[in-house]
Amino acid sequence: MNSPDSTTVDVTPADVAAWLVERIAEYREAPAAEIDTTVPLAELGLDSVYVLSLCGDVEDKWGLVVEPTVAWDHPTIDALAVHLHGEIAS
Amino acid sequence: MNGDALEELLGDPYDGSNPTGHAAIVAADDAGEPCAAGEAVLDAWQANAEYVPAELGGRLTAVDELVRRLRPVFRRDAGLGLGHGLTTLMASLNVWAAGTAEQRKHLAGRLLAGERVSVAYHELEHGNDLTRNALRAERRGNGFVLDGTKRVINNAGRARAAVVFARTADPAAAPGGRDHSLLFVDDLDRVPGLTRLPRLRTSGLAGCLLAGFGFDGAVVGEDALVGAVGTGAETALRSFQVSRCVTAGVGTSLLEGALFGVYRFATERVLYGRPVTAIPHARSVLAGAFIDLQVAQALARVAARALHLYPSVAGRYAAAAKYLAPKITENALADLAVVLGARGYLREGEYAFVGKHLRDIAGLSIGHAGGVSCQLTVLPDLPGVRPTGAEGALFDDSPLPELDLGELRVRAGRADPLLGALEGVADDELRAELASVRADAAALPVTERGVTASHRSLALTERYAWLLAASACLNSPRAADPQWTDAVLERIGLRSGRTTERTSTAALDAAYQDMADRAATGRSFDLDPEPVLRALA
Numbered sequence: 001m002n003s004p005d006s007t008t009v010d011v012t013p014a015d016v017a018a019w020l021v022e023r024i025a026e027y028r029e030a031p032a033a034e035i036d037t038t039v040p041l042a043e044l045g046l047d048s049v050y051v052l053s054l055c056g057d058v059e060d061k062w063g064l065v066v067e068p069t070v071a072w073d074h075p076t077i078d079a080l081a082v083h084l085h086g087e088i089a090s
Numbered sequence: 091m092n093g094d095a096l097e098e099l100l101g102d103p104y105d106g107s108n109p110t111g112h113a114a115i116v117a118a119d120d121a122g123e124p125c126a127a128g129e130a131v132l133d134a135w136q137a138n139a140e141y142v143p144a145e146l147g148g149r150l151t152a153v154d155e156l157v158r159r160l161r162p163v164f165r166r167d168a169g170l171g172l173g174h175g176l177t178t179l180m181a182s183l184n185v186w187a188a189g190t191a192e193q194r195k196h197l198a199g200r201l202l203a204g205e206r207v208s209v210a211y212h213e214l215e216h217g218n219d220l221t222r223n224a225l226r227a228e229r230r231g232n233g234f235v236l237d238g239t240k241r242v243i244n245n246a247g248r249a250r251a252a253v254v255f256a257r258t259a260d261p262a263a264a265p266g267g268r269d270h271s272l273l274f275v276d277d278l279d280r281v282p283g284l285t286r287l288p289r290l291r292t293s294g295l296a297g298c299l300l301a302g303f304g305f306d307g308a309v310v311g312e313d314a315l316v317g318a319v320g321t322g323a324e325t326a327l328r329s330f331q332v333s334r335c336v337t338a339g340v341g342t343s344l345l346e347g348a349l350f351g352v353y354r355f356a357t358e359r360v361l362y363g364r365p366v367t368a369i370p371h372a373r374s375v376l377a378g379a380f381i382d383l384q385v386a387q388a389l390a391r392v393a394a395r396a397l398h399l400y401p402s403v404a405g406r407y408a409a410a411a412k413y414l415a416p417k418i419t420e421n422a423l424a425d426l427a428v429v430l431g432a433r434g435y436l437r438e439g440e441y442a443f444v445g446k447h448l449r450d451i452a453g454l455s456i457g458h459a460g461g462v463s464c465q466l467t468v469l470p471d472l473p474g475v476r477p478t479g480a481e482g483a484l485f486d487d488s489p490l491p492e493l494d495l496g497e498l499r500v501r502a503g504r505a506d507p508l509l510g511a512l513e514g515v516a517d518d519e520l521r522a523e524l525a526s527v528r529a530d531a532a533a534l535p536v537t538e539r540g541v542t543a544s545h546r547s548l549a550l551t552e553r554y555a556w557l558l559a560a561s562a563c564l565n566s567p568r569a570a571d572p573q574w575t576d577a578v579l580e581r582i583g584l585r586s587g588r589t590t591e592r593t594s595t596a597a598l599d600a601a602y603q604d605m606a607d608r609a610a611t612g613r614s615f616d617l618d619p620e621p622v623l624r625a626l627a
Contacts, residue, residue, distance in 0.1 A: 027537065040263075040264035040266060049470060051267075052467075053536065053540055056501075
């Protein structure tokens with residue numbers, strides 16, 4: 001229903017994870033290499049309001065209207081990427 | 091009792107012998123006690139039935155209608171409205187949203203029997219930051235063991251039951267949105283290990299019986315759990331959307347009641363050889379407050395109707411309305427106090443209630459969800475927000491589809507029907523402001539979209555809320571009157587700090603005349619006037 005700013009064909013979970021890492025690195029003002037994709041988002045210093053903002057980025061980028069509950073239920077970057085990838089593909 | 095008779099039951103507020111009139115209410119407030127006669131009236135009116143969905147035997151159908159029906163009490167005493175039971179609604183919404191059929195039926199029975207339910211979210215250390223709530227509920231056997239403290243809880247000293255927000259996750263684990271659960275704890279006096287804590291006094295809403303609960307190994311059954319373990323935050327964030335709309339809406343009635351009082355004062359008070367109403371400054375303050383009231387009500391009403399019509403974005407409107415409507419109300423009340431002059435400071439006399447309303451609105455603004463927490467709900471949504479089409483039903487009085495709490499979303503999407511509706515009716519200035527808010531929001535760096543945002547970035551949420559208010563007004567049926575529209579547009583420009591006062595006073599004069607006519611004929615100053623039992627001196 002939206003117009004995502006990139007094609008969603010042939011996107012892999014790793015692409016989604018890499019994109020999430022970029023977003024979070026920008027917010028944390030840290031190098032992407034320092035962002036651990038296997039730990040809970042809270043351990044990366046992300047608060048509940050940032051998660052709302054990240055959901056907005058997901059909507060703008062992938063055209064998915066998502067809620068923070070998605071990040072609560074898939075609380076690491078890797079888990080979130082797999083979940084979002086499933087949504088993007090369907 | 092059918093619920094239409096509340097204005098009659100409460101009677102003429104200016105009758106000094108009326109046990110629910112201004113004099114009695116101010117006396118109770120000064121004593122720091124609830125107005126007993128007022129509580130008796132609300133019991134007789136079965137106020138609790140307003141909080142129970144019709145399908146469960148109550149009178150709750152539409153949220154804007156609920157606000158309308160509560161107006162008579164909030165015109166007179168916000169402490170009475172909130173203290174008697176609005177917090178019972180705030181608690182119950184969680185059970186209506188996520189409870190089992192059995193829990194819903196049980197709670198409905200309690201409410202219809204006149205019982206109060208406290209809503210126990212608040213912990214002094216964590217304010218509105220729900221995710222840090224520390225009260226612990228540990229699963230043990232067939233239930234939970236609770237340890238911790240809730241403070242500043244309305245009716246904690248006398249409620250039969252409470253809905254408690256508790257941490258069910260391991261406190262040592264990394265925090266997340268699934269850390270908390272809601273528990274509906276009935277028969278509080280029979281819960282071992284639960285104590286009711288002493289009352290806390292407040293400067294506003296002085297008659298509210300705020301207290302607390304102490305849990306020391308308190309045991310509750312498995313059947314207390316509302317929804318699944320870990321869904322507490324999600325359910326609470328949905329329920330908040332409804333209670334924010336209700337609070338924003340009923341708060342405007344403080345301005346309605348005070349405006350009549352100050353106008354009444356101004357008609358009888360003679361200064362410099364003329365009534366105060368003949369002094370241009372006083373007239374413009376009164377007319378301005380009248381317009382403010384309509385703007386705040388239009389915004390609150392649209393937010394309430396959006397819960398039914400656009401549940402997926404209603405949370406953003408609820409937060410914006412809960413931020414801006416009480417602010418408009420409070421500013422207008424402060425202006426009105428100036429017209430009262432020295433009487434604005436007196437704790438006695440016919441108009442002492444105006445000062446009380448001014449103290450109470452501050453409490454209503456902070457209570458439940460403070461301004462900044464509402465702004466932080468809106469801010470992350472704004473970059474990329476996108477005007478879309480809207481139904482006319484958002485703005486009128488037509489019957490609404492049933493409220494489905496399950497359809498409310500924890501985060502609103504980018505689509506924005508209210509901004510879409512604004513595009514169609516805005517003048518050039520408003521159109522430019524809309525473009526500017528969208529551009530400024532899109533340019534916000536990521537660190538300015540959340541808790542670390544500066545006041546400048548947060549101000550965008552206020553500009554956004556004013557745009558919603560403008561849309562609500564310009565699309566309302568009242569906008570058929572060009573002078574009303576003119577007055578509203580000028581007022582919104584002025585109050586939002588965007589424009590300066592116009593030289594022509596024609597629109598404001600027309601608003602003043604409308605207000606004076608209503609005051610003389612027993613009709614309220616609301617966006618949709620209703621009969622009121624009060625008269626000019």
